[in-house]
Amino acid sequence: MEILSSFWNAVVKIAQSSGFATNDWRNYIMVAIACVLFYLAIKKKFEPLLLLPIAFGMLLVNLYPPIMASPKGSEAGGLFYYLYLGVKLGIYPPLIFLGVGAMTDFGPLISNPKSFLLGAAAQLGIFITFVGAALLGFAPKECGSIAIIGGADGPTSIFVTSKLAPKLLGSVAIAAYSYMALVPIIQPPIMKALTTKKERMVQMEQLRPVSKLEKILFPIIVTILISLLLPDAAPLVGMLMLGNLMKESGVADRLSKTAQNELMNIITIFLGTTVGATATGTSFLSPSTIKIIVLGLFAFAFGTAGGVLLGKLMCHATGYKVNPLIGSAGVSAVPMAARVSQKVGQEENPGNFLLMHAMGPNVAGVIGSAVAAGVLLNILA
């Protein structure tokens, strides 16, 4: 009889400590949202490399919240708490930028430096969204975190949000990556609405070849200039340029390969899961998340419009030598946004190849959003 009683007590104890007894109803809604994200990542292939770990982090933290618990006294914290330190301390985003730099070819930008202007114009979305967030009642630091979604750059969004408004990290990261995946759906209607058929059919001259020396000097010059002008952007831009220098110099192939593959993949797993783990039911399911999702869409739309409008201006100023469609690629989201420019351009004129022309504003957008991040951090942090 005593054995039966202790067996019952053990069963009750297990039941009381199980997720069914301890979890809130909001956790189960988050589990459902994680499943939707799994569907988008696996079935629809929307940014699966990031959405999959984000969704799994979200799933795990809502089933077992102590995985994100901070240490108490002699008790150690949860696994994700320690992994999350890389986000909290601003370590992962610059390391992701190291890999991005090692994979990026700045050749199209160097051969057509005017692309920088399109990369700058596409940052318009960030600053218009800042005003929008302020109108919706967010605090200045939160406005900065939400606005940076318009940079269409995941690591930059995470970097800025982790410093300005860490509690919004889950919502901001999910909005940023979801919209980046939806670039082929969001951008074309805006591009078509703001341009005429004649403008979309403009064929651009072939880009000049860029020498190796120019490619090697580029990351060094950009690092010096931006680190001196905007020290807050130095971690992001510096690591981006270090990765690029390792690639272009040709003397550090092993390092470049590691940055592009192993390091990038490891950091992506840590970053994705821990960012997803910040989206707990209590923090994520709030009216502010819906506002962030809506503002994120505005940010992308205005960024695209800014780039296309400046492209239109350049098109007329140069006598139809610039196709305004390449302006939309200024919103970063490398290389998806450049592919969209190519696709929309080719729909009008099958003989038009805009991809390499669009890569210029695309990589300029990465630098532009890092500069905008530096400005936001400088003023708001």
Next chain:
Amino acid sequence: MDWQLCWTVVITGLVVVFVVLICLTYIIKGYGAIINGIQTRHSKNNRPDVPAPEQKPAAADLVPSASPASDEGIPQEIAAVIAAAAVYCAGPDAVVTHISRAPRQTGSAWRTAGLLENTRPF
């Protein structure tokens, strides 16, 4: 919301982003022009003084009339590409008489690729 701060962020942000990227545009244009100038001058200086040919041979004249003898299995297109490369490197007088395959490597191609991958950096 502090609207003064809001507009400060918007105006400063837009101005700084544009100014920094415009600066980069001019710097890259400038050093691109300098490097191209130096490299063009350098390549001109290194080019040997060759007297101008009296008459430029037509492209068709450069192509050997008869295809070079080649091993079985080498397509004519490949032979033509090799012949063109030889003419480009060695001048219009070069004549490719025979093309043959290099002796096969011992061991599988995968093995060789693996070996190269692991030893190349050292």
